Amino acid sequence: MLRWVFLLLLLANALAFFWYAQQHRAQVQYQVPVQPSELELLHELPPSGPQS
16 A cells, blocks of 8 residues: 555656646747857967966
8 A cells, every 4th residue: 555655656746847847848948148150169269378
């Protein structure tokens, strides 16, 4: 009997987590922080050596 209670609680926990993840995903809006035209490759950056 205790095993079934534990399994039902585990199932309820999984369902609640799935519901929360779906709600949270619907509220998040992703924005690109940098436009691709503004990106610079590492070899295009000016060298920065140790400053004394």
